[in-house]
Amino acid sequence: MSKELATMEESNKYHNIPAGWILVKLKDILGFVKGKKPKNLGPRTEIRKQIYINIEAFENKIFALYTNENDPLCEETDVLIVWDGARCGLVGRGVSGVIGSTLAKLRHYEIDSSYLFYFLQSKFEEINKRPRGVGIPHVEPNLFWNINFPLPPLAEQHRIVYKFGELLSRVEYSIDILKKLKLQLKLYEQSVIENGVEGKLTKEWRESNKNETILNSVIIDDNSNASFEQLPILDIPQNWQFRKISELLESKLQGFYYNKEYFSDGIPLLRISDMGRYGNIVYDNIPKIHASPRDVVRYELKKEDLVMARTGATRGKMCIFDKDNYKIMFAGYLIRFRFKNIINPYFVRFCFEHRKIKKQLLSTSHGIATQNINAENVKMISIPCPSLVEQNEIVKRINHLLFIVYNIQNIIQKSVDHTKRLHQSILQAAFEGKLVPQDQNDEPVSELLKRIKQEKSKLEEQRSIKAKTAKQRKRSIK
Numbered sequence: 001m002s003k004e005l006a007t008m009e010e011s012n013k014y015h016n017i018p019a020g021w022i023l024v025k026l027k028d029i030l031g032f033v034k035g036k037k038p039k040n041l042g043p044r045t046e047i048r049k050q051i052y053i054n055i056e057a058f059e060n061k062i063f064a065l066y067t068n069e070n071d072p073l074c075e076e077t078d079v080l081i082v083w084d085g086a087r088c089g090l091v092g093r094g095v096s097g098v099i100g101s102t103l104a105k106l107r108h109y110e111i112d113s114s115y116l117f118y119f120l121q122s123k124f125e126e127i128n129k130r131p132r133g134v135g136i137p138h139v140e141p142n143l144f145w146n147i148n149f150p151l152p153p154l155a156e157q158h159r160i161v162y163k164f165g166e167l168l169s170r171v172e173y174s175i176d177i178l179k180k181l182k183l184q185l186k187l188y189e190q191s192v193i194e195n196g197v198e199g200k201l202t203k204e205w206r207e208s209n210k211n212e213t214i215l216n217s218v219i220i221d222d223n224s225n226a227s228f229e230q231l232p233i234l235d236i237p238q239n240w241q242f243r244k245i246s247e248l249l250e251s252k253l254q255g256f257y258y259n260k261e262y263f264s265d266g267i268p269l270l271r272i273s274d275m276g277r278y279g280n281i282v283y284d285n286i287p288k289i290h291a292s293p294r295d296v297v298r299y300e301l302k303k304e305d306l307v308m309a310r311t312g313a314t315r316g317k318m319c320i321f322d323k324d325n326y327k328i329m330f331a332g333y334l335i336r337f338r339f340k341n342i343i344n345p346y347f348v349r350f351c352f353e354h355r356k357i358k359k360q361l362l363s364t365s366h367g368i369a370t371q372n373i374n375a376e377n378v379k380m381i382s383i384p385c386p387s388l389v390e391q392n393e394i395v396k397r398i399n400h401l402l403f404i405v406y407n408i409q410n411i412i413q414k415s416v417d418h419t420k421r422l423h424q425s426i427l428q429a430a431f432e433g434k435l436v437p438q439d440q441n442d443e444p445v446s447e448l449l450k451r452i453k454q455e456k457s458k459l460e461e462q463r464s465i466k467a468k469t470a471k472q473r474k475r476s477i478k
Contacts, residue, residue, distance in 0.1 A: 018433035021152045022445050027145035029452050030116075031107025031459060034083065035099030038067035051097030055082055058092035058103070072099045079106045079117050081139070088139045089127030091120040109455040110448060112157035118164060122427045123147060150431050151449060153442035163436050164426060171423050178416045182409065189405050190355065196398040197347075197354045197384060199237040205393055206237065233356050236384040246379035248343045254310070254375065256299040257332035262287035267296060270330040272309045275319040278406060279349055291329060299329040306337045306345045308352075310373040316362055318349050335375050344391040350398055351383040 017023060041052060044066040051057065052065040058080050074080060075096045082090040084102040093113065099105055108116050127144060131137035152160065195201050236242070258269060266288035276282045291299075301307070301321040309317040311333045321328065330336055339345050351357055364377035386394070429435045 016432050017150045018152070018438050020156075020438050020440075020442070020445060021150055021433060022449055023148050024151050024449065025145065026147050026149050029108070029111065029149060029151070029449075029456065031109075031456060033072050033099065033105040033107060035072060035101050035103045035105070037101040038069040038098060040069065041065055041067050051095070052100055053080070053095055053097040053103060054100040055085075055087060055090070055092075055102065057097070057100075058095045059090070061095065063097075067098050069098055072105065073097070074099050074105045077113050079108065079113055079120065080104065081106060081120065084136060084138050086137060087128070088131050088137050089124045091117055091124070093117055107456075107459065109452045109459075110154060111151075111452070112154065112161050114161040114165070115157040118161070118427065119149065119431060122424070122431065150433070151445055152433065152438075153445045154448055155442045156436065156438065159436045159439075160430050164430050167426050167435075168423070171419055171426070174419050175416060178412050178419065181412055182416075185405055185409055185412070189402060190353075192398055192401045192405070193350050193353050194355065196394045197351050197357075198234055199240060199384070199386065199390075199394075201397045202386075202390055202393055203237075206239075206390065209389070233360070234354070234384055237386070240384050240386045242382040243343075243385045244380055244382050245337075245348075248339050248348070248383075248385075249379065250338045250340050252338070252375050252379070253299070253336045255330040255332045255334040255336065256291070256295060258289055258291075260289070263290055264288065266290045268328045270301070270307065270321075270328055270334065272314050272317065272331075272333060275307070275309065275317055278402070279319050279346075281319050281321060286328070289329070296327070296329065301328050301330055301336065302338065304339075304345045306339070306349055308335045308337065308373065308378075309333065310335045310375070312370055315365060315371060315373050316352070316358060318352060320345055320349060335373065335378075337378075342388060343385065344388065344395055346395045346399075347391040348383065350395070357381065357383060 048066040083104040132140040268286040365371040
């Protein structure tokens with residue numbers, strides 16, 4: 001055994017890989033072909049027939065661009081890597097065509113392409129989080145080419161890939177089942193809210209409580225001067241009525257505009273990011289500001305105020321302030337609705353979460369670049385109104401069912417997280433030689449490495465000669 005290989009096998013003990021493996025640098029076993037942008041690029045035509053491989057093509061198999069050029073090409077078995085851009089370090093395969101300008105093909109010699117692919121997949125975070133460049137990030141060459149690659153005998157690589165694929169299919173199947181369960185729970189959550197808002201959850205309750213008073217009837221003014229008006233859209237029980245939000249409101253107010261620094265003391269300022277997934281407020285990281293007493297009085301929330309995000313992608317997101325003796329203001333991109341005592345604000349929030357009413361709510365938005373909910377138009381939306389006693393009963397029943405749903409969702413999410421960690425554990429086991437047993441009848445990895453280096457050297461020499469010949473031709477033409 002050569003001194004070099006003896007040193008490599010000694011280092012294996014430190015790097016936790018089997019004695020029959022060799023730890024090598026990527027630069028010692030891989031070649032590199034950088035993609036480029038063709039001059040003739042666009043949709044497929046009679047001239048442009050060659051697929052142009054970009055990130056979307058190798059990740060999602062969406063082929064939108066074509067060219068008439070044929071260099072540099074990749075085949076379905078080639079491993080590609082995103083070399084430039086925010087996703088640098090992402091690897092893909094399974095496509096053939098002309099390599100795009102932000103990608104590179106990794107030439108490998110007598111290495112199972114799937115084994116290489118899975119290994120580089122496991123290194124994505126390490127590569128992606130340590131890029132080169134400020135404006136447009138690129139794979140850091142010194143980092144990438146000096147990554148230690150655990151090289152087993154070729155026959156063992158095939159066994160690892162087979163076993164990994166077998167285990168991975170089980171993991172992916174489990175994740176797929178869990179995702180379907182999450183979707184079903186989400187649909188059930190929505191049906192719980194809608195059945196509550198439409199009076200279906202309390203049908204038997206109403207039969208047993210016929211003498212409960214209902215909300216006094218108010219005739220909706222069809223001659224309203226408001227520029228936006230929403231009429232009843234739901235089937236509701238006979239003793240329910242529709243009321244405009246304006247009839248139920250005590251007041252509404254857009255939040256406090258603040259663009260200065262935060263402080264360790266002062267009054268908390270509620271932001272969209274502090275609004276929880278379940279219509280609650282997450283108090284852990286609410287910033288504090290310094291505000292005048294006058295502003296504090298004007299923008300301070302009171303218990304059971306409904307707060308709604310009015311702008312951007314999160315518009316329509318809601319929470320209800322639920323604390324006593326806690327001073328907090330709300331930021332400028334929020335709207336505060338304070339209701340009369342004839343309506344339960346939690347019931348109103350559930351009404352706004354009903355898909356049909358939510359659609360009306362979002363349709364009150366205006367603006368081109370950024371959509372903003374118009375609070376005046378929200379006032380004209382009508383919602384179903386049972387008696388206050390029944391509202392309270394509906395809120396109680398919805399919360400009870402949603403509590404069960406959220407607990408199951410948390411269990412499922414923990415299972416998804418565990419399964420994803422299992423995927424990483426399988427990868428780690430694979431590249432530490434723990435996934436399949438070693439076979440003494442396999443060809444020694446030292447022989448494999450020798451051939452890899454010979455083939456790499458041979459191809460690099462051929463490429464060098466080809467490049468020099470092309471350069472000489474250009475000179476002769478000039």
